[in-house]
Amino acid sequence: MPPQKQKKAADGPVAPIFAARRTQEIRQDGGRTPPEDGGEDSAGIATLIPASKQDIAALFQKITEVQEILAGEIVRGSQVVKAEIQALGSRTSDLEARVEEVVQQANTSADVVNQLQDRVEGLEKAMEDASNRSRRNNLRIRGLSEEVSQAALEATVVGLFQRLLPDLPAESFLMDRVHRALRARGPPNSQPRDIILRLHYYKTKEKILRANRERCLHYEDVELQLFQDLAPITLARRRDWKPVTALLRAQGLKYTWGFPFRLIVTKDSRTFSCTNVSALPAFMDRLGLQMPDGVRSTLPPQIQRLPAEWQEVAD
Numbered sequence: 001m002p003p004q005k006q007k008k009a010a011d012g013p014v015a016p017i018f019a020a021r022r023t024q025e026i027r028q029d030g031g032r033t034p035p036e037d038g039g040e041d042s043a044g045i046a047t048l049i050p051a052s053k054q055d056i057a058a059l060f061q062k063i064t065e066v067q068e069i070l071a072g073e074i075v076r077g078s079q080v081v082k083a084e085i086q087a088l089g090s091r092t093s094d095l096e097a098r099v100e101e102v103v104q105q106a107n108t109s110a111d112v113v114n115q116l117q118d119r120v121e122g123l124e125k126a127m128e129d130a131s132n133r134s135r136r137n138n139l140r141i142r143g144l145s146e147e148v149s150q151a152a153l154e155a156t157v158v159g160l161f162q163r164l165l166p167d168l169p170a171e172s173f174l175m176d177r178v179h180r181a182l183r184a185r186g187p188p189n190s191q192p193r194d195i196i197l198r199l200h201y202y203k204t205k206e207k208i209l210r211a212n213r214e215r216c217l218h219y220e221d222v223e224l225q226l227f228q229d230l231a232p233i234t235l236a237r238r239r240d241w242k243p244v245t246a247l248l249r250a251q252g253l254k255y256t257w258g259f260p261f262r263l264i265v266t267k268d269s270r271t272f273s274c275t276n277v278s279a280l281p282a283f284m285d286r287l288g289l290q291m292p293d294g295v296r297s298t299l300p301p302q303i304q305r306l307p308a309e310w311q312e313v314a315d
Contacts, residue, residue: 131231138229141195
């Protein structure tokens, strides 16, 4: 009797994954087990039990459940991320608004400080001018020995001035006061303190200064220096402009100091003046000279405004 052919599964070919799953389930249930020679029967064909429709349906059901779980987790995760992004955007918007307020307040403060600085500068100039005006009749003598006592100062100074202006009567040299600079006397070999005096007549003071430009004062073979007495702030400003005046002298240009503080230069029968360091480059350019190095401003710099570096966008 011819061997009976095996009946094919009605469900058609089955993927190995389903067959393997079915085989594993049979083993777990204590059913038939594959042969010990590597899982093949005597005919050399692997023992694979096809999965049923119920198995496939159950597998697809579990896949669907996993998909639903993953979709739910993705939705919940995206909602959490969206909420955090919205919260971060809200905080960022609040911070930008705060920063904008801070920038506005800083710019307002900078404007106020700059205005106050300009006012303080104006007040300082007014005080400087008032101080220099109160010293208009004052002269300062440098180099007179400390051996000259306070009691002999007036007579000694009048004698020096009479050598410069012998034609003036003694009454013209009337002095309101004369004294040494108000500081402690230095060591024996140090520079003697300056003599500060106030002449009663302004015209006499001017004549003494003009005569001193042509003829120097001497006391016991020591050459003395004669200056107009000025406010300390004026002297400090003139020291700061020393590179400029040195350049002018090197170029043979005549200059003088004006009041309130300004530098006046004469070139080619024309007069040029400058009052502050910020205008000095243009002043030197008009004179046809290069800006010297080492010029320092006694004024603090202006406070710069802060720019707004962001823009608001629509949601």
